[in-house]
Structures are given as structure tokens and as C-alpha cells.
Amino acid sequence: xxxxxxxxxxxxxxxxxxxxxxxxxxxxxxxxxxxxxxxxxxxxxxxxxxxxxxxxxxxxxxxxxxxxxxxxxxxxxxxxxxxxxxxxxxxxxxxxxxxxxxxxxxxxxxxxxxxxxxxxxxxxxxxxxxxxxxxxxxxxxxxxxxxxxxxxxxxxxxxxxxxxxxxxxxxxxxxx
Numbered sequence: 001x002x003x004x005x006x007x008x009x010x011x012x013x014x015x016x017x018x019x020x021x022x023x024x025x026x027x028x029x030x031x032x033x034x035x036x037x038x039x040x041x042x043x044x045x046x047x048x049x050x051x052x053x054x055x056x057x058x059x060x061x062x063x064x065x066x067x068x069x070x071x072x073x074x075x076x077x078x079x080x081x082x083x084x085x086x087x088x089x090x091x092x093x094x095x096x097x098x099x100x101x102x103x104x105x106x107x108x109x110x111x112x113x114x115x116x117x118x119x120x121x122x123x124x125x126x127x128x129x130x131x132x133x134x135x136x137x138x139x140x141x142x143x144x145x146x147x148x149x150x151x152x153x154x155x156x157x158x159x160x161x162x163x164x165x166x167x168x169x170x171x172x173x174x175x176x
Contacts, residue, residue, distance in 0.1 A: 024165075025165070026165075027170075027172075028047035028048070028163065028165075029047065029083065029161050029162070029163060029164075030045065030092045030161075030162040030164050030169065031046050031081050031082055031084060032044070032081075032082045032091055032092065032119060032122075033061060033063075033069075033073075033079050033080070033081050033082075034079065034116055035073065035076045035080070035116055035117075036076075036111070036117070037072040037076070038075075039072070041102075041103045041109070041117040042069050042072040043069070043102050043103065043117060044063070044067060044069045045092050045093075045095040046061045046062070046063070046081075048062040049081060052143065056145060058131065058144065058146070059081060059126060060141055060143050060144070061141075062140065062141055062142070063139060063140050063142060064138060065135075065138050065139060065140065068098075068099045070140065073130075073133075073140070073142060074140070078116060078129045078130060078147070079127070079130065080112070080116045080126070080127050080128075081125060081128065082122040083122065083125065084122065084162040085123050085159035085160065085161060086159050086160045086162050087121070087159050088121065089169045091108070091122075092169055103117065108120055112127065114127070123152050124149075124150065124151050125149075126148065126149050126150070127148035127150075129144060130142060160172045
């Protein structure tokens with residue numbers, strides 16, 4: 001495994017528990033990633049979303065190697081990343097649960113003509129083709145090329161973003 005050569009287990013002296021404890025204090029926006037698979041819709045909550053490039057439009061997120069969704073992500077040709085608003089804490093929680101529960105309520109989602117599930121009421125989402133998969137540490141970094149942007153923020157009531165901090169979902173206070 002290449003990572004073992006680059007990052008031997010004893011190189012930092014930091015335990016996974018210490019690292020996770022520190023990272024709990026870094027606020028992150030909350031997204032839900034959805035995709036179509038040969039076994040039906042797949043989705044999960046992700047706080048590792050990032051914008052990588054405007055030209056070309058690239059995004060990224062990480063997925064743990066022990067995630068129930070990893071096999072589907074590794075085979076996916078495209079994904080939809082939903083930027084959750086403060087009113088969607090229930091979706092963040094739902095997509096953090098067991099895989100069987102995530103799409104059990106059909107009233108919460110529909111599918112695009114390309115097959116990916118899209119969650120209702122999400123003010124912004126982006127569809128991206130999977131451009132690159134990079135195994136690193138105990139995660140895979142997914143890089144996507146954005147092929148579609150849905151932005152309903154001008155037509156929808158103003159809602160702040162949903163933020164994850166210290167193990168809890170929060171409403172972000174946005175100053176004018």
C-alpha cells in the first residue's frame with residue numbers, strides 16, 4: 001500500500017482519537033452526496049466538501065474506506081452534492097444513519113433524467129462527473145467535474161447554511 005510508505009503509522013505520534021478531538025472544533029458546511037448504483041440510490045452526509053477550481057469547475061469530498069457507500073462511490077460515474085440549509089438538519093441526520101433508512105421515504109427525493117437522486121427542498125446542488133479517485137490514508141478523495149448547477153436561492157425563502165461543529169448540527173449565524 002503506497003500510503004504506508006508515505007505515512008508510516010508512527011510518523012506523527014498523534015492518535016486518531018487526538019486528531020478527531022481537534023477536528024471536532026473546526027466548523028464545516030454540511031452536504032449530502034447522492035448517486036445511482038446498480039443496487040439503487042446511495043447517499044451519505046459529508047462535511048468534507050470543497051470547491052477546488054473554477055476553470056475547470058472542480059469539487060471534492062472524502063469518503064471513509066469503511067463507509068457503507070464506498071463501493072458504490074468507487075463505481076460511480078457521477079454524483080450530486082446537496083448544500084444543506086439550516087432547515088434540513090433532518091436530512092443530515094437521515095443520511096448519517098444506516099443505508100437502508102436513507103431513501104426509505106420516497107417523498108423526500110426524486111431522480112434526475114441521468115439517474116441520480118435529488119433531495120427536495122435543497123436550495124443548491126451540483127451534479128458532477130467523477131473525475132478522479134485518490135486513495136489517501138483511511139479515506140478516498142473524490143474529485144468531480146461539475147456538469148450542472150441548481151441554484152434556487154433567489155426563489156426560495158432565505159435560509160442559512162447548516163454547519164457541523166463539535167459533533168452537533170448548527171444554524172450558521174450570517175452577519176449582514
